[in-house]
Amino acid sequence: MKQIVVVGGGPAGLMAAGQAAQRGLSVTLLEGQPRPARKLLLTGKGRCNVTNAADLSGLIENVPRNPKFLYAAFSAFSAQDTMAFFEARGVPLKVERGNRVFPQSDRAADIADALIRFAKQAGVTFRQEKAAALCVSQGKISGVRLISGAILPADGVILATGGRSYPATGSTGDGYRMAREVGHTLTPQRPSLVPFEVREADCAELQGLSLRNVGLRIAEAGCEKPVWQAQGELLFTHFGLSGPLILRASADLSEIGQKDFVAAIDLKPALSPEQLDARLLREIASSPNRQYANLLASLLPAKLIPVFVARVGIPPDCRAHALTRAQRSETAGLLKQLSFHLTGYRPYAEAVVTRGGVAVGEVEPGTMRSKRVAGLSFAGELLDVDGYTGGFNLQIAFSTGYLAGNCIGNGEELS
Numbered sequence: 305m306k307q308i309v310v311v312g313g314g315p316a317g318l319m320a321a322g323q324a325a326q327r328g329l330s331v332t333l334l335e336g337q338p339r340p341a342r343k344l345l346l347t348g349k350g351r352c353n354v355t356n357a358a359d360l361s362g363l364i365e366n367v368p369r370n371p372k373f374l375y376a377a378f379s380a381f382s383a384q385d386t387m388a389f390f391e392a393r394g395v396p397l398k399v400e401r402g403n404r405v406f407p408q409s410d411r412a413a414d415i416a417d418a419l420i421r422f423a424k425q426a427g428v429t430f431r432q433e434k435a436a437a438l439c440v441s442q443g444k445i446s447g448v449r450l451i452s453g454a455i456l457p458a459d460g461v462i463l464a465t466g467g468r469s470y471p472a473t474g475s476t477g478d479g480y481r482m483a484r485e486v487g488h489t490l491t492p493q494r495p496s497l498v499p500f501e502v503r504e505a506d507c508a509e510l511q512g513l514s515l516r517n518v519g520l521r522i523a524e525a526g527c528e529k530p531v532w533q534a535q536g537e538l539l540f541t542h543f544g545l546s547g548p549l550i551l552r553a554s555a556d557l558s559e560i561g562q563k564d565f566v567a568a569i570d571l572k573p574a575l576s577p578e579q580l581d582a583r584l585l586r587e588i589a590s591s592p593n594r595q596y597a598n599l600l601a602s603l604l605p606a607k608l609i610p611v612f613v614a615r616v617g618i619p620p621d622c623r624a625h626a627l628t629r630a631q632r633s634e635t636a637g638l639l640k641q642l643s644f645h646l647t648g649y650r651p652y653a654e655a656v657v658t659r660g661g662v663a664v665g666e667v668e669p670g671t672m673r674s675k676r677v678a679g680l681s682f683a684g685e686l687l688d689v690d691g692y693t694g695g696f697n698l699q700i701a702f703s704t705g706y707l708a709g710n711c712i713g714n715g716e717e718l719s
């Protein structure tokens with residue numbers, strides 16, 4: 305019987321291993337951690353946003369890098385297939401805002417357990433050991449060298465070691481090196497779906513403040529034209545900016561920290577500067593003796609007021625009626641544009657995914673097989689594909705894992 309080794313017991317590796325074993329192949333799953341799918345337990349803040357109930361075009365639209373490569377994988381195993389897979393294995397699901405799919409139990413462990421059960425019932429042998437390198441002989445996979453030095457012979461290997469994010473879960477980026485050593489090209493990697501660090505020290509004073517429905521424009525310093533803009537929710541942290549808007553921007557922008565980018569937060573996106581001035585005048589007319597800082601209380605969350613006052617440079621005890629036209633204009637201007645210089649991405653330890661990886665041009669999209677090494681296939685985040693938040697990254701893992709497990713050993717390469 306053909307011997308298949310799957311390296312990595314995350315969602316991609318478990319799906320691939322189970323699918324291959326169901327086809328009658330002899331499958332060993334190597335996982336470096338004592339328990340497979342450790343990262344999966346952290347997903348969706350412990351609730352696991354297992355997929356997104358989108359159609360094929362919806363999935364493709366939410367993959368900023370190399371979406372076309374995933375067309376065949378998403379077609380072979382769609383979001384609806386993912387949902388049917390888990391429901392059939394005793395995990396009822398629910399669909400929330402933005403088509404995000406979660407287990408009804410809100411327990412990521414239910415998803416992880418169902419995947420592990422699936423692989424075990426299909427006949428996969430689990431082995432807790434780390435792979436050190438791929439063994440290739442005459443352009444064809446012959447086995448996997450383990451950390452212990454022992455060689456595990458194999459007719460086929462599926463590499464599913466994940467990316468570099470949250471390395472404490474076991475995803476330390478080993479697979480990138482293993483793929484490169486056997487001749488695969490890697491595109492540069494960096495953290496993605498990750499917060500930004502900022503230069504301004506006053507950001508730390510805003511730590512924990514979450515702003516809903518703000519506008520965000522990111523532009524190179526001195527440039528009017530934004531390279532990125534959107535509206536949504538933003539969170540201040542002790543080092544910089546986070547929240548859904550920022551994570552999305554981090555997936556789209558590639559030169560943060562290399563060029564001087566400025567993020568301008570529009571605190572009142574529904575109002576033009578003129579409308580804001582009119583609002584200020586109404587506030588002033590209603591209580592002219594109010595101090596400036598109190599006037600701002602009707603416009604801003606309390607935590608933001610000291611930072612705002614310090615930045616605008618108007619004395620906080622200035623009486624509302626004494627505000628000059630120029631001071632009103634400065635206030636409206638800062639409400640429309642509270643700026644922070646972006647100095648870099650936060651590290652992999654805080655990134656939801658890794659951007660970059662095994663170049664997809666060297667992998668067959670319809671099978672996940674390597675075009676370079678016979679008997680080698682890839683699945684999951686290790687590939688140079690990544691999705692936005694919303695369940696798309698796990699769907700990538702399931703779809704590519706499904707295809708890899710169903711196609712390994714199908715072709716000429718193992719005969």
Ligand SMILES: Cc1cc2nc3c(=O)[nH]c(=O)nc-3n(C[C@H](O)[C@H](O)[C@H](O)COP(=O)(O)OP(=O)(O)OC[C@H]3O[C@@H](n4cnc5c(N)ncnc54)[C@H](O)[C@@H]3O)c2cc1C
Binds near residue numbers: 655
């Ligand atoms: C905090 C957090 C929350 C997330 N939430 C979501 C979410 O809600 N929805 C969503 O779609 N995505 C989410 N993601 C992203 C998603 O978890 C990943 O994209 C997905 O887990 C990738 O699956 P994978 O199987 O390719 O890799 P991984 O899940 O990283 O699994 C790779 C496995 O390989 C093992 N391994 C690595 N090297 C070796 C080696 N040398 N030998 C043996 N084993 C090895 C690792 O121990 C690991 O278990 C989240 C990520 C994080 C960090």
